[in-house]
Amino acid sequence: KAGVTQTPRYLIKTRGQQVTLSCSPISGHRSVSWYQQTPGQGLQFLFEYFSETQRNKGNFPGRFSGRQFSNSRSEMNVSTLELGDSALYLCASSLDRGAQETQYFGPGTRLLVL
Amino acid sequence: GENVEQHPSTLSVQEGDSAVIKCTYSDSASNYFPWYKQELGKGPQLIIDIRSNVGEKKDQRIAVTLNKTAKHFSLHITETQPEDSAVYFCAASLVWGSNTGKLIFGQGTTLQVKP
Numbered sequence: 422k423a424g425v426t427q428t429p430r431y432l433i434k435t436r437g438q439q440v441t442l443s444c445s446p447i448s449g450h451r452s453v454s455w456y457q458q459t460p461g462q463g464l465q466f467l468f469e470y471f472s473e474t475q476r477n478k479g480n481f482p483g484r485f486s487g488r489q490f491s492n493s494r495s496e497m498n499v500s501t502l503e504l505g506d507s508a509l510y511l512c513a514s515s516l517d518r519g520a521q522e523t524q525y526f527g528p529g530t531r532l533l534v535l
Numbered sequence: 536g537e538n539v540e541q542h543p544s545t546l547s548v549q550e551g552d553s554a555v556i557k558c559t560y561s562d563s564a565s566n567y568f569p570w571y572k573q574e575l576g577k578g579p580q581l582i583i584d585i586r587s588n589v590g591e592k593k594d595q596r597i598a599v600t601l602n603k604t605a606k607h608f609s610l611h612i613t614e615t616q617p618e619d620s621a622v623y624f625c626a627a628s629l630v631w632g633s634n635t636g637k638l639i640f641g642q643g644t645t646l647q648v649k650p
Contacts, residue, residue, distance in 0.1 A: 425578075449626075451649060464579075464640035477637045485550065501546035511578050522567055522628070524638060 423448065425527035427513050433533045434521040439500040444531045446493050446514030452476075454524060460507040467510075470495055482503060499532075507534045537562045539627050540564045541641025549649055554612045558625035563607070565627040568601060568608050569638070573622045582623075583610070615648045622646070 426445045434440050446453050454477075455467040466479040470489035485496040495513075499506055509531050513524040547567040548554050558567075566587035571579035585592045585599045585608065592599050596615075599607040612619055622645050626638040 456638075456640075463642045464638075465627075466637040466639070479637065489548060523569065523584060525581065525583060526571070528576075528578045 425512055427435055427530050429451055429530060430528065431470075431531050431533075434500055434502050435535050436504060438502050439498065440502060441496055442510055442512075442532075444495045444497075444514075444527060446495070446511030446512075447525055450514035451513045451529065452527075453489055453493065454513045454515075455495070455497050455512065456511040456526075457481070458511055458529070458535050459464060464511070464535045467497065469485075472484040502534045504534050506513050507532060536629075536638065537565075537639045539625060539639050539641040540625065541625050541643060541644060544642065545645045545647070547647045547649065548615055550594075550615060550617060552615055554619070554646055554648075555612075556610045556623055556646075557607065558609070558627075558641050559605075559607050560627040560639070562627065562629065562639075563603075563606060564629050566637075567628045568588050568599070568600060569626050570597075570610050571624045573624065573643075579624060588590075598605075615646075617650050620646055620648045622624050 428443045452471045454469040456464050457462045469477040473489045484500045489495045509529040511529045513526045515524045541558045572582045573579045584585035585598050587600050596613045598611040622643045624643050625641040628638050
C-alpha cells in the first residue's frame with residue numbers, strides 16, 4: 422500500500438506570495454493532519470481534517486488554511502508569506518476508526534521564503 | 536497549555552549500548568503516546584506507541600514505558616546499531632471517540648550511535 426504522498430517536495434517563494442501544498446493520504450485513511458516543523462519551534466500542529474471538515478486547529482494565524490476533498494486528499498494554503506513561514510510542512514493520515522489513531526507521515530514539503 | 540518536554544536533546548552511545556529518552560507531558564487527559572524516528576530528508580516514522588491503559592510495550596529492541604501518575608513516558612533502545620542514528624520524537628495526544636486528536640510533540644532527541 423502506498424504511503425502518504427506530498428507535492429511538491431520543495432518550493433521557493435518570496436515574501437507576500439501565497440502557496441498551496443497538497444497531500445494524498447494512504448488509501449482508506451479518512452483523517453489528514455498538517456504539521457509545521459522548524460529548527461526553533463519543532464513540530465507544531467496546524468490543523469486536522471476529517472470528512473471534509475476541520476476537526477482540530479492549532480495556534481497559527483488565519484493566513485494558514487486548509488481543506489479536504491471528498492477523496493480525503495487535502496491541501497493547505499499559506500497566504501501573504503513571511504520569512505518565518507520557511508519550514509518543512511508535514512502531512513499525516515490516519516484510519517480514524519475508534520482506536521486506530523496512528524498517524525502516518527509523508528516526506529514533507531520544504532518551503533523556503535525569500 | 537499542553538506541553539511535552541523531552542530529554543536529552545542529544546545522546547551519543549557506543550554501538551551495542553542502550554539508549555533511553557524521556558518525556559513528560561502536562562495534560563493529564565492525554566491517553567496516546569507515540570514515538571517517531573526521523574531520518575534526514577524524511578518524514579517522521581512511527582516506531583512504537585502506547586496507550587494509557589498499558590504500562591509497558593516492547594517490540595524487539597525497542598520498548599516504551601508509561602507512568603500516568605508521574606505523567607512520564609520513556610523510550611528504551613537496546614543493542615543499538617549505527618542505523619538507529621536519527622532524531623527521535625515523543626508525542627502525546629488525547630484520543631476520544633472518533634476524534635484522533637492532535638499530536639503534541641517533544642523537541643526531539645538526536646541519537647548518535649558510534650560504531
